[in-house]
Amino acid sequence: MGRQKVTVAVTGLNNIDSPGPGIPVIRGIRESKDFEVRIIGLAYEHLEPGIYMSDLVDKTYMIPYPAEGKDALFNRLLEIHDKEKLDVIIPNFDAELFSFIKLEKKLKEIGIKTYLPTLEQFEERNKSNLPAYGEKYGVNVPAGTEVFSISDLDNTLKSMNYPVMIKGKYYDAYPAYSMEQAAIYFSKMSAKWGFPVIVQEFIRGSEVNVIVLGDGKGNLIAAVPMRKQYITDKGKAWGGITIDDPSMLDLAKKIISQTKWKGGMELELIRSADSKLYLLEINPRIPSWVYLAVGAGQNIPEALLKLTLGIDVKPFKTYDVGKMFVRYSYDMIVDLELFSRLTTTGEL
Amino acid sequence: MFRFVHIINKVKSETAIKYRNTIMLIKRNIALSENGFVFNPSTGDSFTLNITGKDVLMLIKEGKNISQITDLMVEKYDVDKITLERYLTDFVNDLSANNLLEE
Numbered sequence: 001m002g003r004q005k006v007t008v009a010v011t012g013l014n015n016i017d018s019p020g021p022g023i024p025v026i027r028g029i030r031e032s033k034d035f036e037v038r039i040i041g042l043a044y045e046h047l048e049p050g051i052y053m054s055d056l057v058d059k060t061y062m063i064p065y066p067a068e069g070k071d072a073l074f075n076r077l078l079e080i081h082d083k084e085k086l087d088v089i090i091p092n093f094d095a096e097l098f099s100f101i102k103l104e105k106k107l108k109e110i111g112i113k114t115y116l117p118t119l120e121q122f123e124e125r126n127k128s129n130l131p132a133y134g135e136k137y138g139v140n141v142p143a144g145t146e147v148f149s150i151s152d153l154d155n156t157l158k159s160m161n162y163p164v165m166i167k168g169k170y171y172d173a174y175p176a177y178s179m180e181q182a183a184i185y186f187s188k189m190s191a192k193w194g195f196p197v198i199v200q201e202f203i204r205g206s207e208v209n210v211i212v213l214g215d216g217k218g219n220l221i222a223a224v225p226m227r228k229q230y231i232t233d234k235g236k237a238w239g240g241i242t243i244d245d246p247s248m249l250d251l252a253k254k255i256i257s258q259t260k261w262k263g264g265m266e267l268e269l270i271r272s273a274d275s276k277l278y279l280l281e282i283n284p285r286i287p288s289w290v291y292l293a294v295g296a297g298q299n300i301p302e303a304l305l306k307l308t309l310g311i312d313v314k315p316f317k318t319y320d321v322g323k324m325f326v327r328y329s330y331d332m333i334v335d336l337e338l339f340s341r342l343t344t345t346g347e348l
Numbered sequence: 349m350f351r352f353v354h355i356i357n358k359v360k361s362e363t364a365i366k367y368r369n370t371i372m373l374i375k376r377n378i379a380l381s382e383n384g385f386v387f388n389p390s391t392g393d394s395f396t397l398n399i400t401g402k403d404v405l406m407l408i409k410e411g412k413n414i415s416q417i418t419d420l421m422v423e424k425y426d427v428d429k430i431t432l433e434r435y436l437t438d439f440v441n442d443l444s445a446n447n448l449l450e451e
Contacts, residue, residue, distance in 0.1 A: 206391070227392030244377060244389040271391075321389045322379070 003033070007084055008305065009040040009112075012092030012288075013050025013057065017329070018171075018234045021092045023049075024291035026056045028301030031294065035305065040084050046343050052334050059084070062346040070099040074106060086112045088308050090301075092285050094170045097122060115263050115308040117216075117284060124259070125282035127167060127198045133282075137258050139251065140278045142203050142270075146196035153186050154179065156199050165200040168193035173235055175202055200280070205272040207231065208243070211286065211293050212252045213300050215307060216262030222300045222316045223252040224293040229324070237289055237327075242296045244321040251277060264290075264304055292325040367414045367440055368433075373450040374409055374443075388448060395446065400425075404439055414440065 008029060012020030026039050041060035043051050051060040061080045064072040073096075080086065089112055091100045100107075101116050108114075116122075125133055127144075134141030143160075147153045157164065157179055166185035167173040170193050176182035182199070189197045206227060213222040225248040230239035252267060264286035270278045286300065293300050296319040303313045342348040374380075379387045384402035386395040397405060407417045418433045425432065443449050 208392075229392065241392040243392040245391075322387055 003036040004309075005036045005038075006087045006305070006309065007038045007040060009042050009080070009084070009086050009089045010057075010092065011042045011044075011063075011090070011096060013041045013043050013048040013053075013060070014045065015049040015053075017232060018236050019288040019327075020048075020050075021286045021288045021290055023053065023056060024288060024294070025090060025092060025286055025301040025304075026050075027291055028294045028299050029305055030056065031299060032302040032305070034302070038084075040080065040086060042080075042089070046339065049332065051342065051348055052332050052338065060342070060348050062342070066093075066096045066099055070102050073099050074103050077103075077107070077112070078110070081110060081112060088113050088305060090114075090286075090304065090308075091116070094284060097284055113308045113310075115216075115304055117262050121259055121261055122284055125284060127169065127281060128196050130279070130281070134279060137255060139255070140276055142201035142278055142280065144198055144200035146198055147186065148195050148197075150183060150186065153182060153197075153199065157182060160199070160201065163202045165198075165202050167198040167200060169196060169198070173200075203270045203272055203278045203280075205270040205278075207237075208245070208248060208269050208271050208277075209237075209240075209287065209289070210248050210252045210267045210269070211290055211300060212256060212261075212265040212267060213303055213307075214256040214259075214261035214263065214265065215313070216260055218257040218260045220253045220256045220315060221307070221313055222293065222298045222303055223249050224296055224298055224300075224319045225249065225252075226289060226292060230326075239324065239326045240289055240292060241324045242292060242319060242321055247277060251279075255282075264300065289325060292323060293319070295325065296320040296323040367437075369413050369415055371411050371413055372408050372440065372443075374405070375448055375450055378448055380405055380409070386448070388446070391447060393446060401439065404436065405443075408440075408443075 010022045010026055012022030014020040015023045029037055038058050041050055041057040042063045043060050044065055050057055063076050091097055100114060101119050101122055104114055104116060128146040130141050131144055145156050147156055163175040163177045164182060165173050166176050166182055166189060168189040172189060174185045176185055186197050208225060208227050210223055210225045215221050225243050225245045226240045227243050228237040228240050232238050266283040266287035267279060268281040270280055272278060290300055298316045298319050306313045338348060377389050384397035386397060404417060414436050417436055418429055422429050422432055
């Protein structure tokens with residue numbers, strides 16, 4: 001039997017120093033023996049590197065920023081669908097997920113499938129709701145609160161010990177060692193990501209993450225734990241290694257079975273000095289280090305694509321421990337003609 | 349400072365007593381390669397041992413205690429027994445602190 005032809009649109013082509021997951025998702029899908037894929041990149045910025053990676057991305061279209069609203073996004077997707085006949089869209093940014101979840105039904109009506117959590121699931125794991133989430137599901141979560149103004153911040157910090165983590169609504173987190181530093185990061189985070197800004201207790205320990213795939217019925221389809229080995233000044237893993245930590249897998253299983261999460265997810269955790277696991281964040285999509293999971297034996301992007309298409313996927317049982325990833329940067333040479341075509345026509 | 353040193357010495361002497369005549373168990377899943385590379389798959393930590401460290405770890409894996417390892421190594425190296433035992437205790441402390449030994 002031949003391979004199934006499928007056209008998949010993917011966002012998150014920003015393979016930069018704080019990378020989006022688009023490119024590793026595409027690599028995983030392209031390695032599938034079951035599909036013959038045409039990859040359509042969906043980009044927000046003209047310089048997202050994935051746009052110019054013609055060996056991975058067949059065609060790219062610019063799409064409007066989430067701030068322009070879901071209707072603008074839907075209209076643009078209609079235009080793209082008209083030309084490309086999309087089967088599946090895999091969104092990879094936190095900030096765009098709200099719109100895609102809201103558009104799920106409309107997209108389905110025109111023949112485009114997605115595999116996303118419900119709006120309730122999406123909101124529940126929000127950074128600002130994390131303490132309540134921890135209480136509800138019996139998970140250790142650092143004490144935290146959301147702040148909307150400098151005076152809020154001042155009041156909050158009176159009852160906390162330094163350092164504290166100052167976190168943006170969607171991305172970015174900085175440790176602050178004084179009120180002055182906290183105020184600087186508060187301004188930076190609110191200007192970049194809006195309100196609220198989250199102030200969180202600082203837990204010392206090693207940063208460990210789990211990539212997870214849930215089927216929406218409470219089943220854990222895939223999970224690979226990773227320890228960050230090298231962290232950039234933006235807090236991103238530049239190198240990591242798969243580890244054998246059953247307690248992290250148990251936590252993933254517990255969260256998936258209780259929340260019935262549908263789609264990809266990343267649990268950001270800290271293993272404290274006394275060996276306790278603290279949940280720092282739940283990212284509601286596949287993380288940018290997903291290709292490590294592929295290399296360790298769990299092709300999560302392929303599994304996600306199959307689930308999206310309604311193909312049965314058996315849960316992965318094993319993965320290779322001690323598999324590492326090391327990220328690198330690479331300069332592509334791009335002709336101005338390509339850039340000008342993209343900026344003038346919105347597609348390449 | 350005194351208190352800190354005092355605590356460290358206390359821990360060392362406790363370790364020395366604990367392992368002098370007792371078999372130490374390297375955690376079951378710890379991987380040790382021929383070239384002295386140690387990997388703890390539970391934490392993702394890795395360490396590089398020199399030849400002496402690798403020899404000691406191999407002897408621990410064989411089930412030798414500090415006293416037995418001291419007797420074996422004192423013949424091989426130009427060092428007195430007391431100093432060697434102190435080095436071995438330090439090394440075992442490091443193994444323990446890095447979660448490589450069963451409690």
